[in-house]
Amino acid sequence: MPDRLPPLTALRAFDAAARHMSFAKAADELHVTPAALSFQIKSLEAHLGAPLFRRLNRAVELTEAGHALAPGASDGFQTLASAWRAAERTQDNQTLTVTAGPAFTAKWLAPRLYEFAQTHPEIELRFSASLKLMDFGRDAIDVAIRFGRSADEGLFSIPLAEEWVCPVMTPAMAASYPTPESLMDAPLIFDDSISFIKPKADWETWFKAMGLTFAPTYGPRFSQADHALDAALAGVGVVLGRRALVVKDLDDGRLVAPFPTAINTGVRFRFLCAQGAEDRPQIAAFRAWMMREIDKTAHITDGLTLIPSREIAAR
Amino acid sequence: MPDRLPPLTALRAFDAAARHMSFAKAADELHVTPAALSFQIKSLEAHLGAPLFRRLNRAVELTEAGHALAPGASDGFQTLASAWRAAERTQDNQTLTVTAGPAFTAKWLAPRLYEFAQTHPEIELRFSASLKLMDFGRDAIDVAIRFGRSADEGLFSIPLAEEWVCPVMTPAMAASYPTPESLMDAPLIFDDSISFIKPKADWETWFKAMGLTFAPTYGPRFSQADHALDAALAGVGVVLGRRALVVKDLDDGRLVAPFPTAINTGVRFRFLCAQGAEDRPQIAAFRAWMMREIDKTAHITDGLTLIPSREIAAR
DNA sequence: TCCTTCAGTTAAGTTATATTTAACTGATCA
DNA sequence: TGATCAGTTAAATATAACTTAACTGAAGGA
Incomplete structure (x- = not known):
């Protein structure tokens, strides 16, 4: 669907420049010379057919077109960056981040933590005690324990x-x-x-x-x-x-x-993770361990x- | 802030492939050969250090890493595309899109429309009767007429x-x-x-x-x-x-x-547009015309x- | 006033990236 | 069995991106 986008490198240069309101700082961020950055922005302006920055004596300011572009550009690249981080995280089998409500964290997870650490010393467990709904993509969450009746759409979910x-x-x-x-x-x-x-x-x-x-x-x-x-x-x-x-x-x-x-x-705690993530070693291990712990009691x-x-x- | 992004062209290729679930169709969308697309995705996978697609007999499917990346990638590019469209729209002085509530549209704008069209035949006026708050960047809106007491932050606003x-x-x-x-x-x-x-x-x-x-x-x-x-x-x-x-x-x-x-x-209708947009010819013309109409009565x-x-x- | 510094631009040359063409694999299906 | 489809690979090539180095024009201090 997304048609006719400008050259992305140029758009990225613009984003950095707009965030810093300085070509020099933007060039620094992107690890390129100011010349390269200037060139990129010029090329973006050529694509648009209008200037995006007003070059002043000792500073730059956004034109109206620049104002229209900047927030969305920043947003878009942030989204891309966090999506990429999410993809990178799937390659990490050392850490496991679990979110659960305060009560479950305090009364179920915390007292059993030591035992998990014993069985799986290779896994670094992190907790995020919160009830708000998490996006497994956006937030750095691998597993969520939630209390509810129904399974969520598009997620791996077992009661x-x-x-x-x-x-x-x-x-x-x-x-x-x-x-x-x-x-x-x-x-x-x-x-x-x-x-x-x-x-x-x-x-x-x-x-x-x-x-x-x-x-x-x-x-x-x-x-x-x-x-x-x-x-x-x-x-x-x-x-x-x-x-x-x-x-x-x-x-x-x-x-x-x-x-x-x-x-x-009639309501149960549920174990939730992203579809397909249930086979990642640390997630599978955590799930198996939870199941064993429940069986024990x-x-x-x-x-x-x-x-x-x-x-x-x-x- | 957004650091360490993969090559954006490759990410874009991935996005298209993930949306179509087909390299051939993605190549088609981006107007490149399937070979180029295959190469891009391979390079993205090399960056990540893991495959994003599972290549099957006659189809491809996303790996877990692919699943983690795809929604955010699609989202991000859509955001960028719409930001770019917003920037392009600022270059268009032919059309003017106005949003107002149903009552103001029916009882103020509609009866005066003909007169505006007479005075400014070069401007193509469009209406979007809705009360919900609009984002001048995201939605294709130039001017909003809203009823309220206070001015909105970061917007050009006159009572x-x-x-x-x-x-x-x-x-x-x-x-x-x-x-x-x-x-x-x-x-x-x-x-x-x-x-x-x-x-x-x-x-x-x-x-x-x-x-x-x-x-x-x-x-x-x-x-x-x-x-x-x-x-x-x-x-x-x-x-x-x-x-x-x-x-x-x-x-x-x-x-x-x-x-x-x-x-x-004590409450007034307000004329709102994006900061800096107040000088665009069709917006300035529309504002001046509204002010004249109000003076007339x-x-x-x-x-x-x-x-x-x-x-x-x-x- | 002059000189320095700062912020950005320009031009030429170089390097890296992206893309194409064309030949290839391996599975499906008539 | 052979045509076709979907994707891959390799080599060649075109294009985009970047660097170096010289330049502009304004601000600010001596």
Whole structure:
């Protein structure tokens, strides 16, 4: 589609000159002599049929045509440069950049990092804790862990373990609240991080699953799941813990889940990477390692009754 | 900033090949032989140190590196092409593309078009009726007429006439409603197009300016000012007409403004064009012509009392 | 005033890059 | 089996890009 472009070297010279507002500096940037740069810009102006710069005593300024061209030129070359960097990055099998939300980073990745580094000393792992959607091309991201229901178009995407929630607390606190009914008097912690999912997976839903009608609203609220868990770990109260985030603490006995009924949210964490990137050694290794780690803690679901939130909502 | 780019000709060859998924078609697009194209891509692959295409029996497909590069490359070249077109357009003094909202287009520009064409037969005028913000670089727009209070950064911007509103109606209808008080029983039309402006300029405000307390809510509502005016012209009722949009109809006697009190909204239409473009012949001509047209109807404000909406709100 | 410096230009010659022509490979398909 | 298609290769050539070196014209300090 892009037809009739001027000579690209000349356009590049113009871009550098426009950014620096100086031919000399532009020549420097491109590692050519000022003469070459001057010539390139002259040739570009010849192509256009009009000057792009107004040559002043000791400076240059853009003409109207130059003003029209400069921002797009800069933009275009930046896009090309970042695309090229993305292509170069695919040749790098030493580093692996993973992005995940703060909660998953803190409660799943961080505690397991040491183990990954042991198994794959050749891979330099980098983290970018952020929830905003990333473009695998533009941003320097290899793998994203995202929480959601559907697979994204045009990406390699595999679901991780089912995400259920159930009440978790410190062993000490569990002693004081032996039954689901007794939890109605317990200090409840609210994790608002999953309040957006459609059939709710909140305290009211869980009590409903237990045959109880109770819609608690008072208690500390956290917008980030890891903060809610930290509060529970500190003995502040009881929280509806998300499987992926509590599995380690349950395994290590820092938290317990005394009631064997969990709400299956229907939403999962997903492993995402660019189409075709799933075979790159460090990405394949990371994926295999994640899968192994999840398998290791699969037993946590044993003896639990999972009730889909959809089913509870329908009652 | 953009450092270490591969040879741009080679990158361009890659872009064409990736878009067509065929070296032959890409060679065709770039008007070179397939051999040249093959060579360019080979050189790009050498720069990267890895293949970008997998050569199959009778087709090519992108490798992972190719997948990483292709979208950005296409994007980048498209940006460059459109920037170049924008620069080319500044050399064109035959055409003039103006964008304005539907109401201004219908009620100000359209009725005066013929006259402009008479005075400037050499200029081919094009219209793009849209309210969305335009990028003078990207979109093929020379002049924008926009309604607002502040000037935009980095643009050439001059305010047009002060925009006031006052009740307008057909002469026939004016006969039945001789006083401001009587308007309280008149069929009132609501123009929601200026409902966003801060010190309101609505019916309640106008009645307040007349010392009357009346907040009408029933009556036909229009989201576009020109539709509200069309309704008034059809004799449906009385509308608070905006100066720029009613001036022609008042001048021609199709509408009358029997009450000499108008609300000064403090907001104006503005003439916008790219910085430096204000001197291009067709833009300068269009601007001068607009200013003359506004001057021609300046007398419409004679005898009117303009009360700033701010002042009415403060009462 | 004059001389120096700065920023960009010009011309001639050189080097590097891009392109063509023409012969070649290897797979598909009638 | 042979025609055709899609892409490759090699050698020759044309073109574009760059350098060196000399030049212009204005600003600014001694």
